[in-house]
Amino acid sequence: MAINIKDPSAVQEMMKGLWRDNPVFVQVLGMCPMLAVTNSAINALAMGIATLFVLVGSSALVSAFKNLIPKQVRISLYIVIIATFVTVIDYTLLALVPAIHKELGAFIPLIVANCMILGRQEAFAAKHSVGFAVMDAIGMSAGFVIALFALGSVREILGNGSLFGIDLFGAGFEPWVIMILPPGGFITLGLILLFFNWVTERKARFLEQVVAAEQARG
Amino acid sequence: MDNLIWIFISAMLVNNFVLAYFLGLCPFLGVSGRLETSFRLGLATTFVLLITALCSWFLNTYVLIHAPYLRLISFIVVIASTVQFIEMAIKKLSPSLFKALGIFLPLITTNCAILGLAIFATNRGYGFAEGMVFALGAGAGFTLATILMAGLREETEIIDMPALVRGTAMNLIIAGILSMAFMGFAGLFSST
Numbered sequence: 001m002a003i004n005i006k007d008p009s010a011v012q013e014m015m016k017g018l019w020r021d022n023p024v025f026v027q028v029l030g031m032c033p034m035l036a037v038t039n040s041a042i043n044a045l046a047m048g049i050a051t052l053f054v055l056v057g058s059s060a061l062v063s064a065f066k067n068l069i070p071k072q073v074r075i076s077l078y079i080v081i082i083a084t085f086v087t088v089i090d091y092t093l094l095a096l097v098p099a100i101h102k103e104l105g106a107f108i109p110l111i112v113a114n115c116m117i118l119g120r121q122e123a124f125a126a127k128h129s130v131g132f133a134v135m136d137a138i139g140m141s142a143g144f145v146i147a148l149f150a151l152g153s154v155r156e157i158l159g160n161g162s163l164f165g166i167d168l169f170g171a172g173f174e175p176w177v178i179m180i181l182p183p184g185g186f187i188t189l190g191l192i193l194l195f196f197n198w199v200t201e202r203k204a205r206f207l208e209q210v211v212a213a214e215q216a217r218g
Numbered sequence: 219m220d221n222l223i224w225i226f227i228s229a230m231l232v233n234n235f236v237l238a239y240f241l242g243l244c245p246f247l248g249v250s251g252r253l254e255t256s257f258r259l260g261l262a263t264t265f266v267l268l269i270t271a272l273c274s275w276f277l278n279t280y281v282l283i284h285a286p287y288l289r290l291i292s293f294i295v296v297i298a299s300t301v302q303f304i305e306m307a308i309k310k311l312s313p314s315l316f317k318a319l320g321i322f323l324p325l326i327t328t329n330c331a332i333l334g335l336a337i338f339a340t341n342r343g344y345g346f347a348e349g350m351v352f353a354l355g356a357g358a359g360f361t362l363a364t365i366l367m368a369g370l371r372e373e374t375e376i377i378d379m380p381a382l383v384r385g386t387a388m389n390l391i392i393a394g395i396l397s398m399a400f401m402g403f404a405g406l407f408s409s410t
Contacts, residue, residue: 028247028386031240031243031244031247032240032241032242032243032244032330033330034240035240035243036239036240036241076295076298079294079295079298080291080294080295083290083291083294084291086290087287087288087289087290087291090290091287105341106334106337106338106341109289109290109333109337110241110330110333110334110337112290112294112333113329113330113332113333113334114330115244178398181401182237182238182239182240182397182401183394183395183397183398183401184394185240185394186390186391186393186394186397187390187391187394187395189390190386190387190388190389190390190391190393190394191387191391193386193387193390194382194383194387197382197385197387198382201382
């Protein structure tokens with residue numbers, strides 16, 4: 001079931017998760033892990049990698065067994081598959097990076113409840129071949145990692161004056177403590193979404209103008 | 219008894235599930251458009267949280283001491299199927315109650331607030347009574363946050379604001395301000 005990596009449609013499936021269908025900024029899914037763990041860039045990255053593992057693993061498994069899964073119980077089966085992968089990554093992180101595991105705490109098991117993952121199984125993995133499902137999963141989770149990292153770094157830079165624990169501004173900087181507290185998460189994501197809407201709207205307006213100009217000419 | 223009261227207040231106000239832990243955000247942002255709906259959603263969530271506390275206490279005490287690695291899977295499966303059974307029972311026994319709460323039950327069966335409650339209660343080693351009080355407090359906190367949010371959103375509908383801002387972006391910023399207000403409750407604990 002190998003697929004040609006140069007196949008343009010496979011690459012397209014992957015790239016759409018980065019911007020056009022970005023799970024966080026466009027579809028607004030998976031918010032709960034998104035906001036809870038992004039108080040520093042390193043936590044955000046660890047969470048992103050854990051989500052990537054779970055999404056790729058369960059997408060591959062679901063699409064491999066898509067013909068064997070009865071329609072009536074598919075959602076429950078997806079959840080059990082996802083929960084299995086989450087348990088694996090939970091114990092792996094505990095063994096490899098106990099400090100980060102402790103900081104993320106209950107939010108690693110909560111990856112199960114991330115509606116983005118279940119959504120991809122239902123909307124994509126269950127209908128496509130393993131290769132496409134994996135490409136889609138990689139793209140979607142890359143989009144998720146980008147979103148987590150954007151939020152995490154903004155919050156850490158403003159709230160702590162550092163990035164990855166490295167001091168950026170020196171002693172003169174007064175950290176905006178609110179940014180690493182819960183309200184900062186809501187407000188930062190709100191502002192990022194606002195920016196995203198603005199860019200999308202500008203693009204749409206630009207396209208409209210182009211079309212209008214074409215029509216006027218022809 | 220003192221301990222139980224503090225667990226309740228902590229879960230409801232100081233460590234509000236929605237505004238401090240970001241749990242249950244999907245229904246919080248999705249269904250908080252109308253005051254009346256959000257109140258019923260809050261009731262349904264509290265109900266499921268209580269069932270969750272019961273299930274997780276039972277699993278922790280009798281099953282999971284033998285196989286801790288099955289914790290996550292068994293929580294999800296047991297909670298989801300118990301809620302499903304109760305949903306069927308309510309449908310049969312009391313159609314009016316089903317009409318009021320039933321439509322929300324599938325929506326909240328495995329959202330992160332439910333699973334989060336089970337995991338937090340386990341990590342903190344809560345017993346039966348503590349777990350139930352914790353669930354009650356978390357449910358009350360969720361209801362409070364959703365009702366406040368719905369009230370604010372109903373107000374914003376009549377305000378003149380740019381179309382660009384409307385929707386999720388604005389709701390998140392409102393939630394941020396609410397969350398900031400709830401942080402004030404942290405002072406309750408330092409005074410004792």
